[in-house]
Amino acid sequence: MTGRTTPAPSQTPSRLRLHLACVCALAALAGACKAEPPVTGAIGTSDYRARHPIVLADGTRSLDVFPTGPGHLDPRQGDDVDAFMLEYRRYGRGGMLMEVPRGLPPVRAVATERTAGLIVQRAGQDGVARRDIVANPYAVAAPELAAPIRLSFQRMQAKVADACGTWPQDLGGSNFAFDNSNRPVWNLGCSTQSMVAAQVADPIDLVRGRPEGRIDSVKRIRDVGQLREGKDPSTQWRQDGQTSVKAQVGN
Numbered sequence: 001m002t003g004r005t006t007p008a009p010s011q012t013p014s015r016l017r018l019h020l021a022c023v024c025a026l027a028a029l030a031g032a033c034k035a036e037p038p039v040t041g042a043i044g045t046s047d048y049r050a051r052h053p054i055v056l057a058d059g060t061r062s063l064d065v066f067p068t069g070p071g072h073l074d075p076r077q078g079d080d081v082d083a084f085m086l087e088y089r090r091y092g093r094g095g096m097l098m099e100v101p102r103g104l105p106p107v108r109a110v111a112t113e114r115t116a117g118l119i120v121q122r123a124g125q126d127g128v129a130r131r132d133i134v135a136n137p138y139a140v141a142a143p144e145l146a147a148p149i150r151l152s153f154q155r156m157q158a159k160v161a162d163a164c165g166t167w168p169q170d171l172g173g174s175n176f177a178f179d180n181s182n183r184p185v186w187n188l189g190c191s192t193q194s195m196v197a198a199q200v201a202d203p204i205d206l207v208r209g210r211p212e213g214r215i216d217s218v219k220r221i222r223d224v225g226q227l228r229e230g231k232d233p234s235t236q237w238r239q240d241g242q243t244s245v246k247a248q249v250g251n
Contacts, residue, residue: 046183046184048184048188048189048190048192048193049189049193051186051189051190052160052161052162052164052189052190052193052194053160053161053193054158054159054160054161054193054196054197054206055158055159055160055161056156056157056158056203056206056207057156057157057159058093058154058155058156058157059154059155059156059157059159060152060153060154061084061087061088061092061152061153061154061155061157062150062151062152063080063081063084063150063151063152064148064149064150064151065077065080065081065115065119065148065149065150065151066146066148066149067108067111067112067114067115067149069111070111070114072114072115072118073115073118073119073122078122081119081122081123081126081151082122082126084151085122085123085126085127085128086126087155088128088153088155089126089127089128091155091156091202092153092154092155093153093154093155093156094153094154095132095133095134095153096123096128096132096133096134096151096152096153097133097134097136097150097151097152097153098116098119098120098133098134098135098136098149098150098151099135099136099137099138099149099150099151099152100112100113100116100135100136100137100138100149101137101138101139101140101147101148101149102137102138102139102140103139103140103143104140104143104147105143108147112147112149115149116135116149119149119151120133138150156203157197157203158197158198158200158203158206159194159197159198160190160193160194160197162190164187164190164191164194165187165190166186166187166190167185167186167187168186169185169186
């Protein structure tokens with residue numbers, strides 16, 4: 001009768017160590033091949049600047065000019081056109097598009113054409129040549145409503161990389177782990193970043209600082225002289241009167 005062969009005691013630990021090594025290697029390979037979860041599905045950072053970064057990209061700048069009279073620009077819109085032309089000269093790319101409404105009643109159509117001519121004339125006074133403005137008509141859907149003359153050009157702008165309003169997590173009580181993690185929701189800070197990007201006059205300021213301006217040599221010489229004399233070179237602000245606010249408003 002043949003019995004079952006039992007492995008030698010000296011060989012059992014070696015086989016166990018080999019088996020454990022193979023399991024660890026397979027686990028490492030499986031972990032390396034694991035796909036990362038989507039960023040919006042599992043918040044990876046609590047910093048809103050990392051979740052909603054401000055980037056530089058080409059965008060459209062536009063201005064709607066409404067004819068307010070028999071072919072003239074009111075002072076408010078005239079100043080708007082001047083500022084728009086100045087921005088185009090500084091940052092504009094390519095030409096400027098002027099879209100003129102078509103399909104208006106005769107009286108308003110004449111006033112609109114005259115206003116468009118005044119805009120081109122004012123642009124020339126602001127340093128924008130006539131050849132840089134391309135005029136195209138656009139159809140008016142409701143002739144009874146005010147139809148503006150639309151000016152637009154392309155320039156580099158600052159904006160948020162992703163769209164605001166993304167809510168991948170339920171803000172209710174359905175996810176106990178997330179609700180008790182004390183971590184911000186994904187959309188937090190997106191509107192703030194968008195407002196900051198919209199208020200930047202020159203997007204390059206977000207990338208690097210401006211070069212140092214001219215030095216006030218007169219003030220520098222005066223400050224150095226005061227330092228040599230042991231005086232304080234800072235500006236001394238004078239306050240007229242020492243009456244307190246409480247004394248002015250009474251009891």
